[in-house]
Amino acid sequence: MYKIILIHPSAGVNWQGNSENFAIELARCLDNYFEVELISGAECGSFSRPIPSITRNDVINWACYPLLNRLLHRWFPDPEIAIEHLTNFLPCISYLLKHPADLIFPQNGYGGLFVASCIRAIRGTPILLTEHNSLSKQSEYLRHNLTLKPDRLIVPNPAVARYVEHFAPHQPLSIIPHGINPTEFTPVGKAIVTGLPKPTILCVAPLQRASNSRIELAIRAVARLPQASLLICGEGEDRDYFQKLGDRLLGQDRFQINTFAYAQMPQVYRSADIFTLPSLEAFRGLAYIEAMACGLPVVATDDSVRRYLIGNSGITCNVTDIDIYAESLQIALEQNWLKQPPQHNALRFSWQEVALHYHKAVLQTILQPNQESKFMEIADS
Template structure:
């Protein structure tokens, strides 16, 4: 039985439904087929091996102090990620050299990939790597990670696969979409009472004005609907700005911003009628899948990735056109009661049961393939 080691120093520390939760879920499921260890930030299962480091959550707490924040941002574009990578590097390398594996499977982007490269140079251990960034910033992060030459690459959708084949034709890769827990995220179960008028539109996003999510567009579009209310689930530096904008355009009886633990999210989705996220780019699209698994039709930005994820479970449109965005939201609201099965059925395409089997196959392929040779003709 192959021994595989996954890496994510925030696993067991950060439970916000991001890549750390993905790493934990994947480790738990692959543990049924392999000998699995997860180098984590805290105990989170019999397979976890806590590694000492300064995690992203630790850095975020420190960065609340303006002086510390200024120093960190002077040196790092994303200090919480960079500090975690730097402080976890040596502990992870030391553990992997002392406890050899048959496969190293980083889940924390380039930090874990550097760890795996160092160990591969010494031990020859192959690397399987999931590219969570997809085509963000015109593929900037994808190109960086390709330059580190994983033995096999996992990408989340066919569009990224095509781009990888253009950049590095010899790169071995598998397309495995983001998994969603369709047992936990289901239309059946309790809902969190919000006190908002129905129908309720839900948006889940970090509250940053200069971010990717374009929350202003969502607030403006919902404000054009005569009776709909808007619940934004998230937190961030610009919460007060979005609260003021929502209060002005929608009023307190039609607008709320709330923050929930990730474990509560199935109940949050069930409290709404429609889900929307007008982000510019969406490398993983987990919130869309969770919403559809709970029976919510989705309204999202029109691009090939969103069309692939949403299928017939919602509507994609030009969200920059407020008329088109508002019309799409109204269509989703009108169809909600008759449409519930379509979003759910679409989400089942991405169930963790299916995803786990695809990852199991990728692990076996990587363990049995010839070791890495210099095979990259072009990475630009």
């Protein structure tokens, strides 16, 4: 049986992060086929191997102190990522040298990929990389990762694949979208009691003005709908800013910001009537898939990635035009979605399907690490 080691030092620590939860679920699925270990920040399953490091959560907590926040951003453009990478580098290298694997599978971007590249230089261990940041920041992260030439790259949608084929035409890759558990994310079950009036519109995003989520657009659009309320689920350094904006435009009776554990998210989705996220870029698009799996239609930015993910289970529009955005939200609230339930579309992205394709990608990388580019689409565009 082949042994594979995944890397994500925030897994088990940050339960709000998409890539962290993805790493845990992927490790759990692949454990059915291989001997799997996940280098993590804390216990998160029988397969996890916690190592000491300063995690992104630790740095985010430090940033609450203004002086320390200024110092961190003076030294690093993304301090939470940089410090995590720096402090887990030697522990990861040491562990991987003492515990050889047939494949290294980093999930935390360039930091884990650099660790894997060092081990590959010493032992020849092939690298499989899931690209989580996709085309964010003008593809800066993606292009940075490609300089280290993983033996195979996993991208979440055809748009990212086309970019990689143009930028790095000899990079072996597979298209595998992110997965959800349809028995966990389902329309049937308990819902969180929010106290907000119906209909409720849900937005799940980090509370950071500098992020690509553009939460303020959702607040301004929902403010145009006098009968609707808005629930924002997330955390971040700009929570107070968004709280004041929402209270001013919608009023405290129609607006809430709450933070929930990831295990509660199915109940959170079930508490709402529609889901929206007006982000500039889709990144993984996991929140859209989770929302649809819980039966929510989606209103989102109009681009090829969102159209690929949402299909006929929502509306894509020009979210920067608040009138158009608000009108699209109203149409989604009024439309009868029973004829094309969003949860049916979400089944395209079930972990059962996704895991089979990851199994194939793992074997391809171990047995044929230099194979030319192949596309693997598991869902219709």
